[in-house]
Amino acid sequence: MAHIGIGLLGCGTVGTGVVRLLQQNKQKHENFTGRPLRVEKILVSNMDKERAEIIDRTILTTDPDEVLKNPDIDIVVEVMGGTGLAKEYVLRALNEKKNIVTANKDLMAMAGEELFSSAAKNDVDLMFEASVAGGIPIISPLKNALASNKINKVMGIINGTTNFILTKMYKDGSDFSEVLALAQEKGYAETDPTADIEGLDAARKIAILASIAFNTRVTLDDVYVEGITKISSRDIEYAKELNCTIKLVGLAQETNGQVEARVHPVLLPLYHPLAKVDDVYNAVYVEGDAVGDVMFQGLGAGEMPTASAVVGDILQVGKNIVKNVSPRDNCSCYQKKEIIGIEDTFDKYFIRMTVADRPGVLAQIAGLFGDNDVSIDSVIQKKYCEGKADLVLITEKVQDRNLKKAIEQIKGLEPVYALENLIRVEKES
């Protein structure tokens, strides 16, 4: 019986998981596609490296052509990561009319357009469910089941490391640096945690989600990014007082045909569905004009959750091949919408400063906000230590540009000792 041939580029954690899962549920997969699936070749950089027992060493190769030009291979699965060789190989595979399944968010967020145009030219499928939120089915529902809707907003907790850190800070009142060290110890954060804690990992994922949700290309460069390194236990204390938690979110929305995409911490009211997503869990919240709000939650990383999404894609492509309909999904970015910069966005803000503890200070600050069209919703003022007070202001929804102007002026005031933090607040949905 004819089979569906699979070639892997890479055999690290995810690659090993893919091989494991293909073996584990072999019969179910064959029932799904109608043909057995077989891993023909695996490209590795080191033939001698120790590997899990399930890896058949006789199909390892260091020659990319044994995958890319292999006539027995129908689907090339890119799980090597990075944007250099990975991009080169994927483009070569596409030109060889291979269907592609990739877990590579960096590649999709950077080169999605180029890859999709090559896939279309070569009449093959390009699938990337695993590139966002690990095993959670989100790209496929957004592309297909929810295609009936005009999507207004996508907001997600799409980085497990930062969610672990913020959850721990919230629950234990501990400081960022302590919790980061613990996350590194537990293997939730890498030795160089920059991509996670500075929000760059989440930025790639929200670029991908925004492109699908709004049918227009959004790349990493279009995403405004702020990480969580400035969040202090004091911010979290005040968030609690306001019945909020603090989460790092990727957020994309369309307003009057204009699209914005950003990653930053937000104060989320505790009743918001995302506020309850803790530890290393990921979740993506979607607002559509018909469906209302839906949320998809699960594990956003790890060998088997990620393999679940990769193999899920392999199965779809496999069925497309058997039904002779590949490619079924084309690039959905058929529009060109304006992407607005952060200065043009509107938000509520939480602003925490240390000010002189004496009469008239609040009036002075409030005056400058008013001069810049920034309305204040509420204020908490507390004595901090002798002569100093904590001043926390929550604004109405104001334009980023105006807020920044006001903040610049306020920073210059004599009784303002420090502008401690500025965090966006997610308004009631």
Added chain:
Amino acid sequence: MAHIGIGLLGCGTVGTGVVRLLQQNKQKHENFTGRPLRVEKILVSNMDKERAEIIDRTILTTDPDEVLKNPDIDIVVEVMGGTGLAKEYVLRALNEKKNIVTANKDLMAMAGEELFSSAAKNDVDLMFEASVAGGIPIISPLKNALASNKINKVMGIINGTTNFILTKMYKDGSDFSEVLALAQEKGYAETDPTADIEGLDAARKIAILASIAFNTRVTLDDVYVEGITKISSRDIEYAKELNCTIKLVGLAQETNGQVEARVHPVLLPLYHPLAKVDDVYNAVYVEGDAVGDVMFQGLGAGEMPTASAVVGDILQVGKNIVKNVSPRDNCSCYQKKEIIGIEDTFDKYFIRMTVADRPGVLAQIAGLFGDNDVSIDSVIQKKYCEGKADLVLITEKVQDRNLKKAIEQIKGLEPVYALENLIRVEKES
């Protein structure tokens, strides 16, 4: 340009929503399928009834053949409900080689096998995303994206009415009958609320989900059903004391190749993702061998959420037609697994009784549990009024059959005044 022709059977709330959504996002839908979609005919029972303005009265008909035999119609959308005429029409439409989209859980839970076999024979698609959990994409992810997994368990809050009632009881401490009246007043519960509060609506949905998850046919008759009418504010008080909430769930799981499906209230620990799903929200929690646990949450009913799912299905079928691949999805029940009855299932139980407040009673009761292989995990005993005590026992995981035997014997004990309630407890996941 050729279009995709749609015929509606029924024009109630959901039918009207479907027409509305097809108009609202017309261009997006055309971009998705590659061809414009057009509603050709709508079967109604009353031509003179007042209808929303968006309904074009010139395409209404009372003659089913104008839909079923209409050569301009590619997709028949069944939104009339019921299992009599609806089934007859759907079968006739299938025999006319029409693709079917239905929102009808009763029909799918009762006649899924017959409909699917006719769809296969006639080479057309049969889609039913809207039949479970309204707008939440759950059937398609379970069938496709998660097909890489062996699914172990599906558990869902899949009835909004009962979730509204239990949430209100939990938050306000009110009694079932008061809250039911409120739900009826708000339009969340029907004048005859039986199907909701007795769990029958949820039973149909879990039969559908179980069939997909385990690739074996599960019908309504296979589902054990208990409703929420016996849940009292006192049960909820004790649930709180145990850091739990009470939810009505549909639950299906496979253990050693045997499948069980049931609907009943459970005590859910507050940290469980489903415990946080409140009011009229629905959510489905899925455990797979690779993905771990994922959850899908959103609005389970209503005109536009349901239309979102129906039109989502129309779009998939439309794309299949354009790509000439209809049917893409076949029936996924290709196995025949044993379905076990409730007496063979294992669970933890919460048992609340009113007993005589004197020494030795607990020992007597515990003895009978022990005689029947029912181990006790924990006990709460509280004076209730003069001479009477509340006795709450939490068992270990025990077989239903053994528990029932023990309970029968305990009921006969002189100091046991009343066996107030027996509720399953969802163990830690």
